[in-house]
Amino acid sequence: MPLGKRKVRFPHAQKPNRPTSSIPMTSAMNPSDSKARPGIPALFTQPPPIRDPLITETIDLQNATLEKCLPFLKGIHSTQKDFNDHGVPALQRDLHISYLYDALEDYPEGFVAMDASRPWIVYWALAGLAMMGEETTRFRERVITTLRPMQNPTGGFGGGHGQTSHLAGSYAAVLSLAMVGGEEAFGLVDRHAMWQWIGRLKQPDGGFRVCEGGEEDVRGAYCAMTLISLLDLPLTLAPGSQAREAGLESLTSGLPEYLSRCQTFEGGISGSPGSEAHGAYAFCALACLSILGPPEEIFNRHMDIPMLVSWLSARQSAPEGGLSGRTNKLVDGCYSHWVGGCWPLLESSLEGKPDSTEPPANSLFSREGLTRYILGCCQGNDGGLRDKPGKHVDSYHTCYVMAGLSAAQNHHYRTDSSIASNNFSSSFSWKSSPSRDPANVFSRGDRLEPMHPLYVIPHRAAEQMRLWSEAQPLFV
Amino acid sequence: MEGKYSTDPEWASVTPIDLDDGSSSGAMPLATIAYPAEYLEATSYLRAVMAANEMSERALSLTKDVISMNPAHYTVWIYRAKILFALDKDLNEELNWLNDVSLKYLKNYQIWHHRQVLLSSKAHFPTFPPKEADFLMEMFAQDSKNYHVWTYRHWLVRHFRLWDQPRELEDVEFLLKADVRNNSAWNHRYMLRFGPRDTSLPDAGMVNAGDLSTAPTEKGRLSIVDEDLIDGELKFAQEAILRAPENRSPWWYARGVLRAAGRGLAEWEGFVSGFVSEGAVKSSHAVEWLADVFAERAGKEAEAVRMLTMLKEEFDPIRKNYWDYRIRKLDQAVA
Numbered sequence: 001m002p003l004g005k006r007k008v009r010f011p012h013a014q015k016p017n018r019p020t021s022s023i024p025m026t027s028a029m030n031p032s033d034s035k036a037r038p039g040i041p042a043l044f045t046q047p048p049p050i051r052d053p054l055i056t057e058t059i060d061l062q063n064a065t066l067e068k069c070l071p072f073l074k075g076i077h078s079t080q081k082d083f084n085d086h087g088v089p090a091l092q093r094d095l096h097i098s099y100l101y102d103a104l105e106d107y108p109e110g111f112v113a114m115d116a117s118r119p120w121i122v123y124w125a126l127a128g129l130a131m132m133g134e135e136t137t138r139f140r141e142r143v144i145t146t147l148r149p150m151q152n153p154t155g156g157f158g159g160g161h162g163q164t165s166h167l168a169g170s171y172a173a174v175l176s177l178a179m180v181g182g183e184e185a186f187g188l189v190d191r192h193a194m195w196q197w198i199g200r201l202k203q204p205d206g207g208f209r210v211c212e213g214g215e216e217d218v219r220g221a222y223c224a225m226t227l228i229s230l231l232d233l234p235l236t237l238a239p240g241s242q243a244r245e246a247g248l249e250s251l252t253s254g255l256p257e258y259l260s261r262c263q264t265f266e267g268g269i270s271g272s273p274g275s276e277a278h279g280a281y282a283f284c285a286l287a288c289l290s291i292l293g294p295p296e297e298i299f300n301r302h303m304d305i306p307m308l309v310s311w312l313s314a315r316q317s318a319p320e321g322g323l324s325g326r327t328n329k330l331v332d333g334c335y336s337h338w339v340g341g342c343w344p345l346l347e348s349s350l351e352g353k354p355d356s357t358e359p360p361a362n363s364l365f366s367r368e369g370l371t372r373y374i375l376g377c378c379q380g381n382d383g384g385l386r387d388k389p390g391k392h393v394d395s396y397h398t399c400y401v402m403a404g405l406s407a408a409q410n411h412h413y414r415t416d417s418s419i420a421s422n423n424f425s426s427s428f429s430w431k432s433s434p435s436r437d438p439a440n441v442f443s444r445g446d447r448l449e450p451m452h453p454l455y456v457i458p459h460r461a462a463e464q465m466r467l468w469s470e471a472q473p474l475f476v
Numbered sequence: 477m478e479g480k481y482s483t484d485p486e487w488a489s490v491t492p493i494d495l496d497d498g499s500s501s502g503a504m505p506l507a508t509i510a511y512p513a514e515y516l517e518a519t520s521y522l523r524a525v526m527a528a529n530e531m532s533e534r535a536l537s538l539t540k541d542v543i544s545m546n547p548a549h550y551t552v553w554i555y556r557a558k559i560l561f562a563l564d565k566d567l568n569e570e571l572n573w574l575n576d577v578s579l580k581y582l583k584n585y586q587i588w589h590h591r592q593v594l595l596s597s598k599a600h601f602p603t604f605p606p607k608e609a610d611f612l613m614e615m616f617a618q619d620s621k622n623y624h625v626w627t628y629r630h631w632l633v634r635h636f637r638l639w640d641q642p643r644e645l646e647d648v649e650f651l652l653k654a655d656v657r658n659n660s661a662w663n664h665r666y667m668l669r670f671g672p673r674d675t676s677l678p679d680a681g682m683v684n685a686g687d688l689s690t691a692p693t694e695k696g697r698l699s700i701v702d703e704d705l706i707d708g709e710l711k712f713a714q715e716a717i718l719r720a721p722e723n724r725s726p727w728w729y730a731r732g733v734l735r736a737a738g739r740g741l742a743e744w745e746g747f748v749s750g751f752v753s754e755g756a757v758k759s760s761h762a763v764e765w766l767a768d769v770f771a772e773r774a775g776k777e778a779e780a781v782r783m784l785t786m787l788k789e790e791f792d793p794i795r796k797n798y799w800d801y802r803i804r805k806l807d808q809a810v811a
Binding site for chain 2: 043050051052054056057058059071082094103104105106107108109111112113114116117121122125132139141142143144145146148149158159160162164166205206211212213214215257258260261262263264265266267271272273274275276277278300301302303304305307309310313314316317318321326327328329363364365366369380404
């Protein structure tokens, strides 16, 4: 396909300095009065039962969001179509697929702010396509070509050529390589240099900096453990690492304790000790812990579980049904993954032993509410998914809203068998099966492929990369 | 290409390193960006001076140029910080410039790490520069819940030991007065009052955390309790609840306070019951509170179940599965 003729659709929300749309719903629709489509319970169309009279900025924003969501929740917005008996519009599969293919192509100069996030653009689109059941291996050559200049000889991938290696960029790069698969893709990663570099990021308090000279946070910890476990890197700290000099021995030393110190008095988990509990960091922390050990053991040892479950559960509210990232903040489609993705991990920790071949019978959140929010409120007219009505679609939201839908449609559970032969066996013991709950409100055609609950790529992609890495042991 | 740098004699000694976006290798790279010519040129010089680890005035001004075109370029910020220290630049001047950049790019977070790197220099900032608090309030006027700004503020408190500086609490109270639902401000208050202060130990969201000898349920429990402080904080939370009873923040703050003191939820039973009279429930959080109080009290499990059922059926039905789970746990405990 010639460069100039490609059809390009731009994920506008990624543009810097874009003023957020604040156009109110047109009065013609008068959302609070108009009747909802049949099949939709009142829970999802009526304001919450208790509303305080005191108005503050938080409430103004919540009310504005509610007003924008209501016509979509009621299934009466003119842009919605193909409703099922539950009043839920169908997933516009073809539009989203073509949006994601376009998202892998060229961006105009307004996207210069994404220059340090190109591995992410690749990851978001490939992960989205994988969930849609598209074949991602066809991008193998192009992914390798794209990522090769971003890898630094001193270990890790930067956000682009000549940029400092970053754990987030390396995470997105390595997951993309896993999704295209194959010897050449796996072999692109300089695992020895990667191991040395991650050792330099390890901190005496157990956590990881995201890059040399960069900040330390829970995201860094999750990305580091993802790389270490998928690439089967040695756990010994490389000589000369600051953490080794401080007395730590392993890349995992002090890490669960560090994550434990990120739990806040609200029960949730913050990006670094002392900050506010936040959904995206909660996922990073819980997924990181689940890589380190079986959830039913490691969560109980390091987290106050009742408080954590309560906080996580409070992230969902009606009538929107979607999830918020923090107390008194707004619903946002991307938390469908960050918060929604915590549930399989927590549910697994509560279910106990991994001897069950049956998926868990109960969910602790409302899959119906999340499904309604995603399919009703998050689909853009021309493909792609979004934060909420009134916002533009972008690849980040498309990926993580879909991941949330996938989590709501599938059950994830641990089994006794793992493909990993030495460490991290529990990370590779997850299985998924489609939810057959009669209470499901989505249609058969809306089903997405399950993703690995820790690595957020298809199970097979994670397993193939791990198996390949185990077959090429590093001697250090 | 004729550009700002290629025509500048000051840069004549540098051979720029062109961008390799993968296109030269045959296969078409993904997610390419049609960079503006000025950006391409500036970043090609950036790669060159970074490869040489050059610490110079011209490199410093180059970083500013790249930041002006793409403040999300994390590498350039890290390089800039290194140069500032290597050349022993006036960091107050840097902060002034940074203030403008921060207000212009409200969502950018590289800026805040950069600021922390500067302020962590004991040589330049042996004590807390009080203008910081003014600037942070300017930021909060734009976005009172900005996560990165609050994270930075927490770091400042610990680094400069500001827990008891009146200004910290004053700012929190100012923000809570403006919006009693600002959960970030509540979090900051908790850290000021109950956060760990022993800087020889790693920081934590709650005292007693991350120590394998203590159970997770003991997190947040103080070893020495100032009961007057506790009572004062409980009163503060109650006043906030009275202003807006359905606001989750002060309810959970109060739980944190009682937990710190090792006191149970039961002491609030009277206060909380006021929000749960028959026919006029004013707060779902009060119902939940009573459920927790009854769950702990022998013989009152049925009352706890009644409260949880009210939440499930009437006041918070989206969380039905969670309330059912709580009811199952109670049933198991009783059986």
